[in-house]
Amino acid sequence: MREHRKSFIGFLAMRLPMLATLLIILTIVLIIGDFFFAGIGHVTWEFLTQPPRNANTEGGILPAIIGTAELVLLMSLAAVPVGTITAIYLTEYARQTSIFARIIRFAVNTLAGVPSVVFGLFGLGFFIQTVGGQMDQVRWDQRMKSLHAVIAAPASPVAGNHIATVALVQTYLQKADNGDWTDQATKLNGFPRGTVARVNADIVERYFRNSVELNWGKPGLIWAALTLALLTLPVVIVSVEESLRTVPRDIREASLALGATKLETIIKVVIPNSLTGILTGSILAIGRGAGEVAPILFTGVVYSAQEGPHALTDQFMHLGYHLYILATQSTNVEATQPLQYATTLVLLVLTLALNLSAILLRSHIRRRQVA
Amino acid sequence: MPDQQTPPREPLRPGAGPEGTSAHLARLETRPSFTERNRRIGERIVEGLIFGIAGMSIIFIFLIFYFTFREAAPIFFGSGKTVETAAVMDDYRLPGEKPEADTSSAAASGDTSEVYNPDSGAPPALPGDSAAAPAVKKKDAATGSPKGDTSSGSEVYNPESGAPPALPADSTPAPASAATAEQTAKTNDSNSRLIVGNDYPILDRETPIKLSYLYYHNWQPNSDHPRYGIFPILVGTLKTTLIALLIAAPLSILAALYTAFFAPKRLRETLKPIIEILAGFPSVVVGFFCLMTVASLVQTLFGIDYRLNAFVGGIGLALAVIPIIYTISDDALRAVPGSLREAALAIGASEWQAAYQVMLPAATPGIFAALLLGLGRAFGETMIALMATGNAGTFSWNFFEPVRTFAATIGAEMGEVQHGSPHYQILFLLGVILFIFSFAINLVTEFYVKQRLIKKFRGAE
Numbered sequence: 013m014r015e016h017r018k019s020f021i022g023f024l025a026m027r028l029p030m031l032a033t034l035l036i037i038l039t040i041v042l043i044i045g046d047f048f049f050a051g052i053g054h055v056t057w058e059f060l061t062q063p064p065r066n067a068n069t070e071g072g073i074l075p076a077i078i079g080t081a082e083l084v085l086l087m088s089l090a091a092v093p094v095g096t097i098t099a100i101y102l103t104e105y106a107r108q109t110s111i112f113a114r115i116i117r118f119a120v121n122t123l124a125g126v127p128s129v130v131f132g133l134f135g136l137g138f139f140i141q142t143v144g145g146q147m148d149q150v151r152w153d154q155r156m157k158s159l160h161a162v163i164a165a166p167a168s169p170v171a172g173n174h175i176a177t178v179a180l181v182q183t184y185l186q187k188a189d190n191g192d193w194t195d196q197a198t199k200l201n202g203f204p205r206g207t208v209a210r211v212n213a214d215i216v217e218r219y220f221r222n223s224v225e226l227n228w229g230k231p232g233l234i235w236a237a238l239t240l241a242l243l244t245l246p247v248v249i250v251s252v253e254e255s256l257r258t259v260p261r262d263i264r265e266a267s268l269a270l271g272a273t274k275l276e277t278i279i280k281v282v283i284p285n286s287l288t289g290i291l292t293g294s295i296l297a298i299g300r301g302a303g304e305v306a307p308i309l310f311t312g313v314v315y316s317a318q319e320g321p322h323a324l325t326d327q328f329m330h331l332g333y334h335l336y337i338l339a340t341q342s343t344n345v346e347a348t349q350p351l352q353y354a355t356t357l358v359l360l361v362l363t364l365a366l367n368l369s370a371i372l373l374r375s376h377i378r379r380r381q382v383a
Numbered sequence: 384m385p386d387q388q389t390p391p392r393e394p395l396r397p398g399a400g401p402e403g404t405s406a407h408l409a410r411l412e413t414r415p416s417f418t419e420r421n422r423r424i425g426e427r428i429v430e431g432l433i434f435g436i437a438g439m440s441i442i443f444i445f446l447i448f449y450f451t452f453r454e455a456a457p458i459f460f461g462s463g464k465t466v467e468t469a470a471v472m473d474d475y476r477l478p479g480e481k482p483e484a485d486t487s488s489a490a491a492s493g494d495t496s497e498v499y500n501p502d503s504g505a506p507p508a509l510p511g512d513s514a515a516a517p518a519v520k521k522k523d524a525a526t527g528s529p530k531g532d533t534s535s536g537s538e539v540y541n542p543e544s545g546a547p548p549a550l551p552a553d554s555t556p557a558p559a560s561a562a563t564a565e566q567t568a569k570t571n572d573s574n575s576r577l578i579v580g581n582d583y584p585i586l587d588r589e590t591p592i593k594l595s596y597l598y599y600h601n602w603q604p605n606s607d608h609p610r611y612g613i614f615p616i617l618v619g620t621l622k623t624t625l626i627a628l629l630i631a632a633p634l635s636i637l638a639a640l641y642t643a644f645f646a647p648k649r650l651r652e653t654l655k656p657i658i659e660i661l662a663g664f665p666s667v668v669v670g671f672f673c674l675m676t677v678a679s680l681v682q683t684l685f686g687i688d689y690r691l692n693a694f695v696g697g698i699g700l701a702l703a704v705i706p707i708i709y710t711i712s713d714d715a716l717r718a719v720p721g722s723l724r725e726a727a728l729a730i731g732a733s734e735w736q737a738a739y740q741v742m743l744p745a746a747t748p749g750i751f752a753a754l755l756l757g758l759g760r761a762f763g764e765t766m767i768a769l770m771a772t773g774n775a776g777t778f779s780w781n782f783f784e785p786v787r788t789f790a791a792t793i794g795a796e797m798g799e800v801q802h803g804s805p806h807y808q809i810l811f812l813l814g815v816i817l818f819i820f821s822f823a824i825n826l827v828t829e830f831y832v833k834q835r836l837i838k839k840f841r842g843a844e
Contacts, residue, residue, distance in 0.1 A: 129794050134446070273426060336670075
């Protein structure tokens, strides 16, 4: 009797883990299959190469694809070098007992655990408002210096702190400096009491000083990319570190024995031997970055655009955000369902392809380690 | 290496030593050449750079905390910047010019259209357009601090009245001489409480926020009299996190047991990457999957009123958490020395007894770490919660009602909120809470779990 019970529990104990594994894998298959069969019919050439039309209810996702690609490219330009160098420090320079290295490891782990939306807040508070805002302020201060020269010029109606109407100043500014101030002159329309108000040079300058023109201090591609780079930094560090550790110690020692310095050994022996690992790290980071939406919500993504971003400060469309918008914020959720499934499929295929290639590369590295 | 020693100190004057002697040659050999010395300095610099860049991760952590906390700081310390940014058209009056507002000042003092905002660049609103004026006014928050005066006309700073501008940022009631009766009603909690009939004060959109406003069971930040009660989102976050862990923890630990001990060897190496694919799914995609498929499934299965609810969100979060718990538990289980299992088998335990009663307890700290990290992920996951939980800011313990989580609240509302407004500060406060929570989790895993793990295995070997 007891034996029987024992074997029954044993049967359960052996089968339950299998069932759990099966359930997880079935869910994965279900997700992929669901989106594959629902989306494959709607992914047409036109969908991939057209901008969205009619408030995102028709057309394609080309700007979103371009925006996502540029975003992750910029992101990896920032994350991969920093991550690789950190990994090199951790594996090559830091001693096992080094407290500094321990703190770095802890910081990297923390960075990996910080919720992605917090990165978005950080991007908004640090990159956009602090860094971008300062850049704008510096630029604006320089512009104010040239404005001072323009206003103090003899031809100016307010030269020598004379008093003139705003309209007069406006016409002067429109022509001054070969039209350099045309766009600024229109700002004077907003002057209190309109263009008939009388001003002197001080007032004009004060008015302009208060209206800082935002160029960097607003959401844009560069800030979103840097925010994402911060998010994917731990991914790069961990994966590069892992591959650096697989470089055999003998090779390093051989290089040192031949008279190479430590840095030469790292640059000429260790890094070439772990290029696959750095590549894996980059791919994993790109895969992670391409799918993250929360960090870019307030740092540069835009609801709809006809083209991809042209400048670093441009806002951009993003595949994941596009899906989120279509699925939850759209005016007609039902009508855009084919678009939603098609966008999901594109995003899923993109990230899965990146992740799969990373997995394959990684198993390649591990095999080398065993060999 | 020999050339790292300092070169011999011999006079370098020409002709000082006998040329061509063996001593001279030896000196030439040991002295590093100029280019070589340069290169070593270059290496020093490069190594210093590596050191500096490696330390950047630490700086980032501080920066993240500082800049998220800085935006939320006015809640704790109040804002001191209010007075400086209060710009009125008085700034643009010529010296000695007779204020033309004099004639109409009495009539205009209550008119919001008189408020002029130099930052917006927009023309002043027409007198009849009373709704436009506050809108213009709000834009100037872009200069960095909450605007002192509210959209209410009575609080417009009137230079002619001789009274200083009211400082609503100062949460204590303004002195009677400076504040009108209306202002007192707005800033004084005790008055407002009498009107509402509960403990919550009537807030204006621009009323500076205090920490005590968070103790309330309604989250209605977008109403005209916003309520920033934090309890519904706290409970919502706890609910979804709990559901996610209740689903994910057993599944992923069992799966880890399977791949670590029970699965055939060849299957073992393929199963792990497959499960880890789940970690590669973008969270929007998982959120969309829950929104479409899981929500319909749950609704037909349980027959609930709300399509999107805490349970659906919990399933979505579980999907995000499973790969994390699985991977770390699997690593922890495999890290347990095989001798333990062999010993258990040798004294007559069956395969499953060895796995459940010997290996699993041995790996407890690692599995605990896995659960903690999964908890952190579920707590802070944004897009899935945003898309699948229904986002209702009402207080309820029911698992099948729509809820709202911390992260989803930030994600949903940050885009529309006015920079520097109380609502904005509160959202940053939620971000600070999320950050501190994840930081604490990491602290525990780093200093508690790892120590125990090391001790355990040292004792085992």
